[in-house]
Amino acid sequence: MTYRIDRLGTLLQDASRRLWGRFEHRTADYGLSAAQWRLMGHLLREGPMTQIALAALLDVEPISVSRLTDRMEQQGWLRREAHPEDRRARIVVATAKACEVAPTVRALVDGLYDQALSGLSDEERRVLHRALLKITENLQAAEAQPSSSETPK
Template sequence: MAPARTESDLSFLLDRTSHVLRTRMAAALAEIGLTARMHCVLVHALEQERTQVQLAELGDMDKTTMVVTVDALEQAGLAERRPSSADRRARVIVVTEKGAEVAKRSQRIVDGVHREALGALPDDEREVLLRALNRLVTGHLSIPVAAPPTARRARERAK
């Protein structure tokens, strides 16, 4: 017999809503040829001069994912890698004029997806949810703890 649950399954609730929100965001941004990561890089690079490393941290991306994302932005003519004005060894991502226009469009899309999700709640519940989530993100759940790596099985090679 499975043990009785004594608390709401917060992990499931947050994971499920996050997963569905990400799929809706991906579908909406795909309509203008962007991924959520591309949107994230464009918007944060427009805020101020940032290196690839800084943008990767903001977007919670590993180094390889960041390189692939910036490569795609460069191929689309939306951003360029340039030497940093503060540290010539570092590379910053500079958004092109075309990229700035796309970032405006993508931000409207992102805001719309968020508005639609939150619009499913009555006003008073929406405010409570946002306040509670912000409290968790800035308080108790603000810093991840070290977790053991998950075991991955080796892929079998085709014969």
């Protein structure tokens, strides 16, 4: 374990920003931002759910989901329906408009991933995949259990 990746933070951010930048550039015609697509992706993948559930998946505060869904609902990408059992809660549902566009966007994303990963072998891709999951997992654990150099409340 002597190999420390220099500027890991910059590398990760650059790759992420460029990928999302390309995505946003290509999907500009649809009128959804990257953050909104990210929410929509979870919604299409997991099905209708409450805003609290969405906030957990997106790892943001509920108020942020409130803001995102506000605009998306206005533009007809989703609806907020009453929860059948809990009158406080609302179920967020993707509209037909979203479901129609989804396959096109998914194909676009697939093409973008191919482009991004061009020149990397299957084995390298597997390692990359595993490494990214591991990093997130490690940092998640670090958040749950702060190190001694930090000051837990």
